[in-house]
């Protein structure tokens with residue numbers, strides 16, 4: 001079903017589920033939040049969950065399970081080898097994707113590790129519409145390089161283009177000619193392109209890109225971690241696909257690729273991951289890595305309970321009612337903030353609402369992490385935890401200089417089936433307050449900087465006493481108890 005219609009009120013998204021179990025959350029007093037942020041090294045990854053009011057860091061592993069998912073856990077078949085649960089999961093994925101072989105993993109980046117390990121050699125090139133942090137790190141760790149060939153318009157923050165994740169076919173051709181086919185390890189298309197704002201790829205573009213790869217004999221890989229949202233957008237934005245069911249669209253997409261992998265922390269509302277492979281020889285070539293790095297071939301690091309839940313979760317992902325909630329809430333949040341003048345990535349994508357930090361805090365130099373600073377400030381203003389997606393999430397250039405990200409964003413993720421519309425309204429209100437007080441926000445600098453994936457565990461400090469000034473302004477408007 002598409003969005004619920006209203007008779008006499010401005011339409012808002014309506015949840016197609018009801019709440020059966022709840023978890024209490026609390027809003028720490030304002031000054032305490034500043035202490036917690038300081039202890040966390042101004043890095044929202046290092047905060048304790050109990051100190052957060054609205055945890056919008058990610059939709060990874062924090063989506064609400066359904067009653068059916070939870071009850072399925074009871075029938076999990078515990079076995080080190082040959083668990084019936086595994087075969088049920090393999091069958092369900094084969095039914096959905098039409099690919100025979102499943103390599104189970106503990107999460108998405110483990111799939112990336114194994115695929116890269118198998119295909120990437122020093123000097124090889126991986127073609128992508130856009131990178132994801134972990135997918136790039138696994139390629140570069142092995143001496144490979146990533147070529148990001150998203151269409152230029154995908155990087156324009158404010159637009160009304162429906163498929164900003166589309167790859168540029170001319171750039172792909174030029175890249176293959178330049179690199180030579182033998183040096184291309186594979187082409188990876190990322191559904192619901194995470195780092196440019198959860199922006200989808202059209203079915204048409206996936207078809208054209210994979211057709212081109214096939215002409216050259218290049219292996220095609222789909223990162224389906226965010227496929228759920230991408231399916232919703234294909235159904236609602238791609239004219240030729242509007243009468244197809246989600247199941248049909250999924251199958252049409254999967255038929256284009258040699259490999260489909262996913263983080264089940266996103267795809268399937270659970271935890272874990274998997275690589276679906278079409279070709280038997282390719283499957284056998286990769287299976288050793290599962291037993292070496294993940295676990296035995298029939299669990300790959302996942303618990304059987306999670307796997308049973310996922311079998312239902314995959315089925316729920318084929319239900320338009322269920323997969324509509326995320327994009328509709330995100331769209332509401334993006335449109336309301338846009339109306340209030342806050343620079344947002346438009347159109348709203350999947351995964352979360354994305355604020356264009358480069359515009360909001362244009363007084364903060366790129367080397368002082370504008371998005372990192374904004375996300376720290378947002379925690380101070382209402383206990384809202386977002387995620388930096390910009391220069392801080394990049395690795396430094398080999399000469400030690402900063403690699404300035406092409407997009408500098410704060411992501412407010414919407415875990416599926418978790419937040420209500422009134423909580424969303426609270427977030428909109430606080431973001432607007434922060435936007436109106438943006439001149440109070442200052443930059444950050446590293447005091448502990450890990451070499452790899454520094455954004456996860458790095459520690460920073462403010463370049464001035466701006467957090468104290470910001471919190472005092474906040475208290476003047478809202479009081480110190482919130």
Ligand code: F0G
Nearest residue numbers: 058060107108109132194223225263265
């Ligand atoms: N691919 C995409 C598109 C992702 O968004 C993620 C994770 C991964 C791969 C890796 O999967 O976390 O299970 O190892 N994204 C999370 C996020 C971390 O918050 O966006 P993982």
